[in-house]
Amino acid sequence: MSSASTEDDDVPADTTGGPSLPRPIRFISPATLNLHRVYEQNRQRLQKKDGSKVPDPTTPQTKGKPRLLLMGQRRSGKSSISSVVFHKLPPSETLFLESTARIQKDSLNSFMEFQVWDFPGQIDIFDNPNFTFDMDAIFGEIGALIWVIDAQDDYLEAVARLNSTILHLYRSYPHINIEVFIHKVDGLSDDYRLDIQRDVTIRIQDELSDQGVENAPVNFHLTSIYNHSIFEAFSKVIQKLIPRLGQLEAMLTNLCRTCRFEKAYLFDVNTKIYIATDNTPEDMASYEICSDYVDVIIDFTEVYGSWPRSQQWRERLEGEPWSQPLEEQVACEWAESGMVLADARRPIMLREVDRFLALVAIMKEGSYDKMPQINMNVDVVVKGLTEFFEITKPKEVVGPAQGLASP
Amino acid sequence: MGASPAAGSAAGDSGGPAAALAQLKKVKKQKVLLMGKSGSGKSSMRSIIFSNYLARDTRRLGATIDIDLSHVKFLGNLTLNLWDCGGQEAFMENYLSQQRAHVFSNVGVLIYVFDIESRDVERDLATYVNIISALVQYSREAKVFVLIHKMDLIQPMTREDVFDHRAALVRRKTAEAVAIMHKQKPEQLQAQSQLQPPQVAPSTAGGDLSINLQLFATSIWDQSLYKAWASIIHDLVPNLSVIEAQLASLGLAIDADEILLFERTSFLVVSKWTSREGERNPYGDRFERMSNILKSWKHTCSKYTGTPRNAEQFSDFEYKMGATFSMFATKFTTNTYILVCMPPGEARFNSAKLNVAAARPWFRFLDGPVVPAQSAAGGGMSSSQVLGSTPSGYSGEASVGAPEN
Numbered sequence: 111m112s113s114a115s116t117e118d119d120d121v122p123a124d125t126t127g128g129p130s131l132p133r134p135i136r137f138i139s140p141a142t143l144n145l146h147r148v149y150e151q152n153r154q155r156l157q158k159k160d161g162s163k164v165p166d167p168t169t170p171q172t173k174g175k176p177r178l179l180l181m182g183q184r185r186s187g188k189s190s191i192s193s194v195v196f197h198k199l200p201p202s203e204t205l206f207l208e209s210t211a212r213i214q215k216d217s218l219n220s221f222m223e224f225q226v227w228d229f230p231g232q233i234d235i236f237d238n239p240n241f242t243f244d245m246d247a248i249f250g251e252i253g254a255l256i257w258v259i260d261a262q263d264d265y266l267e268a269v270a271r272l273n274s275t276i277l278h279l280y281r282s283y284p285h286i287n288i289e290v291f292i293h294k295v296d297g298l299s300d301d302y303r304l305d306i307q308r309d310v311t312i313r314i315q316d317e318l319s320d321q322g323v324e325n326a327p328v329n330f331h332l333t334s335i336y337n338h339s340i341f342e343a344f345s346k347v348i349q350k351l352i353p354r355l356g357q358l359e360a361m362l363t364n365l366c367r368t369c370r371f372e373k374a375y376l377f378d379v380n381t382k383i384y385i386a387t388d389n390t391p392e393d394m395a396s397y398e399i400c401s402d403y404v405d406v407i408i409d410f411t412e413v414y415g416s417w418p419r420s421q422q423w424r425e426r427l428e429g430e431p432w433s434q435p436l437e438e439q440v441a442c443e444w445a446e447s448g449m450v451l452a453d454a455r456r457p458i459m460l461r462e463v464d465r466f467l468a469l470v471a472i473m474k475e476g477s478y479d480k481m482p483q484i485n486m487n488v489d490v491v492v493k494g495l496t497e498f499f500e501i502t503k504p505k506e507v508v509g510p511a512q513g514l515a516s517p
Numbered sequence: 518m519g520a521s522p523a524a525g526s527a528a529g530d531s532g533g534p535a536a537a538l539a540q541l542k543k544v545k546k547q548k549v550l551l552m553g554k555s556g557s558g559k560s561s562m563r564s565i566i567f568s569n570y571l572a573r574d575t576r577r578l579g580a581t582i583d584i585d586l587s588h589v590k591f592l593g594n595l596t597l598n599l600w601d602c603g604g605q606e607a608f609m610e611n612y613l614s615q616q617r618a619h620v621f622s623n624v625g626v627l628i629y630v631f632d633i634e635s636r637d638v639e640r641d642l643a644t645y646v647n648i649i650s651a652l653v654q655y656s657r658e659a660k661v662f663v664l665i666h667k668m669d670l671i672q673p674m675t676r677e678d679v680f681d682h683r684a685a686l687v688r689r690k691t692a693e694a695v696a697i698m699h700k701q702k703p704e705q706l707q708a709q710s711q712l713q714p715p716q717v718a719p720s721t722a723g724g725d726l727s728i729n730l731q732l733f734a735t736s737i738w739d740q741s742l743y744k745a746w747a748s749i750i751h752d753l754v755p756n757l758s759v760i761e762a763q764l765a766s767l768g769l770a771i772d773a774d775e776i777l778l779f780e781r782t783s784f785l786v787v788s789k790w791t792s793r794e795g796e797r798n799p800y801g802d803r804f805e806r807m808s809n810i811l812k813s814w815k816h817t818c819s820k821y822t823g824t825p826r827n828a829e830q831f832s833d834f835e836y837k838m839g840a841t842f843s844m845f846a847t848k849f850t851t852n853t854y855i856l857v858c859m860p861p862g863e864a865r866f867n868s869a870k871l872n873v874a875a876a877r878p879w880f881r882f883l884d885g886p887v888v889p890a891q892s893a894a895g896g897g898m899s900s901s902q903v904l905g906s907t908p909s910g911y912s913g914e915a916s917v918g919a920p921e922n
């Protein structure tokens with residue numbers, strides 16, 4: 111689970127110094143509490159083994175973190191997007207957000223550390239009479255530039271500004287992914303959405319090729335904060351920044367095959383961004399239900415799992431007739447959950463991978479009976495995943511090594 | 518229309534000597550008035566609670582013409598007769614004049630909705646006072662729930678103050694209305710209600726001593742709506758003490774920390790039991806929060822499976838959070854879901870699941886709208902003999918009779 115913090119140091123530009131964005135109350139998934147201990151243990155263990163490999167969570171460095179820049183016209187929805195996706199602000203409350211006066215930098219500690227910079231729409235960084243921006247400081251470590259266009263408004267000026275931005279960047283920073291969010295598409299008909307997307311695409315490509323720029327890495331997404339589309343779009347953007355993504359996908363594909371899963375996702379629990387899925391075709395409906403399932407689990411965890419139980423409670427439960435520490439009474443130290451849908455008895459399962467990630471899968475009909483075996487296979491894949499992210503479980507609980515149990 | 522809730526013995530009685538048991542199973546009807554200015558959100562909340570609308574779907578609702586009557590079967594032997602009264606002025610005047618007796622007699626509950634964004638507060642309150650007067654005149658015993666609604670439109674920081682201020686105003690107006698009625702028509706009031714000796718009109722504040730008034734801040738955009746409606750429903754559900762006693766013994770038997778019983782369609786919490794440890798839970802709003810979570814989950818499922826919203830969407834759920842806690846939810850009786858939260862541990866979990874399945878027969882009376890005594894031949898009601906006494910042997914699948922399937 112990620113934790114976000116706002117950094118105000120080394121801001122390359124602070125032009126107005128006006129009121130800063132009121133920060134929404136931040137939601138920290140309580141599962142973090144459980145997992146933090148494990149993570150710390152593991153970190154210290156790693157430190158003994160190999161000091162250089164250790165992630166140090168206490169000193170956030172700006173260097174080496176991919177950066178997502180949110181740019182676009184005033185009121186196009188940049189701050190709303192960042193608040194909804196990274197701070198769990200309910201979409202309806204974005205109505206109360208104030209216009210952004212200075213660059214708002216969030217640092218996210220998740221499975222991978224990255225930064226999100228929310229720009230004020232009123233400032234043009236390339237053409238500002240008062241201030242010269244340090245372009246390298248802004249674009250040097252960029253992961254992606256997200257350009258937000260308000261689809262419910264006249265977007266010609268936004269497109270023109272985007273074009274000039276692309277032209278500015280293309281020469282000095284040709285590898286920056288440019289992700290165009292055609293935003294606020296809620297309330298627009300499907301046909302109209304596609305019309306807008308086509309129109310925007312053509313306007314950008316024409317302008318770029320007029321300027322002699324071909325094949326600029328520009329991608330388009332239709333988004334809205336009122337549904338899952340914004341999370342799905344972010345998922346796509348972030349997946350491009352994950353090294354060795356193919357390897358992750360192969361693991362999930364393999365899992366689906368051995369366990370007869372219809373679809374499996376690896377979620378960043380806190381943002382509900384999925385960072386990998388298996389190789390079956392994309393399917394918005396499965397993403398939605400899996401993502402909502404993560405929500406359900408987070409809520410239940412907060413309500414029932416985030417406060418300490420009393421000592422008497424523990425003593426009673428560990429006394430006769432159990433006579434075992436609670437930790438030994440459970441089969442799995444990580445969160446695991448399953449639900450059977452009424453229609454076709456098509457179960458959904460969730461398994462926590464580490465303190466940031468969870469595996470969520472939709473199973474095929476009738477596979478609920480095979481749960482014990484499925485759990486075994488899932489365990490193996492989870493182990494592979496934790497190794498992938500170099501966060502392995504504490505040594506004492508790692509079971510004997512096993513291959514994917516064959517059916 | 519439904520019989521007087523005060524009398525407690527409504528229609529649907531098949532006659533004959535009613536055993537204590539039959540008493541429990543009697544069909545009970547409750548007349549619930551939903552009133553307030555046009556556009557205040559009455560039909561919206563009704564649709565969300567009872568017809569599984571999403572909040573955003575309510576934008577499509579048109580103004581209600583006259584009175585929209587619906588009968589909501591709730592936990593089998595309670596039927597809510599919901600009178601959604603269109604709030605346009607002409608209709609309101611009509612309720613207060615021509616239809617006065619028809620609308621205001623035999624009312625169990627009045628739910629009055631104020632739109633917090635309304636520009637003309639004075640006028641809204643004047644109408645409210647008239648409605649309260651009519652209610653006191655015809656249904657002295659009715660409970661009144663005032664919902665200060667659309668709170669989402671108020672800046673979060675000031676919500677509490679705005680609500681407190683408005684609530685104080687409503688309380689004062691209510692007291693005034695009641696006081697006036699007492700002065701004007703003491704004889705009539707007396708005739709209406711033998712139980713309540715006519716009181717001297719309270720001259721100052723605290724007037725809600727003489728009328729059962731509860732206020733809630735609500736919005737269709739968050740869980741506050743479930744909190745308000747769960748309180749409304751809670752008071753109406755028959756046999757509540759029996760249900761609660763049964764839940765308590767189940768909870769103790771399976772070592773649970775909390776048990777919630779949800780009504781199947783609305784997902785309102787109709788009953789709950791909490792252990793001493795569970796009482797330490799700092800989340801005081803967890804019951805309405807659970808309703809909200811599960812209801813929106815139901816929507817997700819319905820969208821995914823393509824089945825109708827009111828259809829059953831999931832049957833079994835379990836969640837084990839390592840050595841912290843475990844929980845499971847399952848379809849319980851025809852009209853209820855049960856959610857059990859308990860300490861961690863595989864063995865404990867498995868035996869709790871078995872015991873909950875085994876306890877189903879104790880709760881089946883929740884769903885039986887018929888009097889069972891005579892229909893004994895048909896079987897299926899075998900659970901009835903245990904009613905009233907605390908079940909003694911929750912022990913695995915043994916002795917309790919086959920779990921319903």
Ligand SMILES: Nc1nc2c(ncn2[C@@H]2O[C@H](COP(=O)(O)OP(=O)(O)OP(=O)(O)O)[C@@H](O)[C@H]2O)c(=O)[nH]1
Pocket residue numbers: 182183184185186187188189190191204205206207208209210211229230231232293294295296333334335336
């Ligand atoms: N309908 C709809 N409205 C949205 C959406 N996203 C944001 N909005 C609204 O757009 C308005 C402006 O949002 P902001 O996030 O403050 O815009 P911004 O781009 O940060 O603006 P500046 O800070 O001035 O550059 C708010 O009222 C949001 O509620 C969306 O997906 N759909």
Ligand SMILES: Nc1nc2c(ncn2[C@@H]2O[C@H](COP(=O)(O)OP(=O)(O)OP(=O)(O)O)[C@@H](O)[C@H]2O)c(=O)[nH]1
Pocket residue numbers: 553554555556557558559560561562575576577578579580581582602603604605666667668669670735736737738
């Ligand atoms: N912002 C906000 N809007 C709400 C809320 N509840 C209802 N509304 C909106 O208010 C409008 C009117 O709601 P209705 O439920 O039709 O109002 P009504 O009280 O039934 O009106 P009449 O039938 O004319 O008496 C709808 O567009 C709803 O979406 C709320 O809590 N917050």
Ligand SMILES: [Mg+2]
Pocket residue numbers: 188189190208209210228229230231
């Ligand atoms: Mg902004």
Ligand SMILES: [Mg+2]
Pocket residue numbers: 559560561579580581601603604
């Ligand atoms: Mg209406």
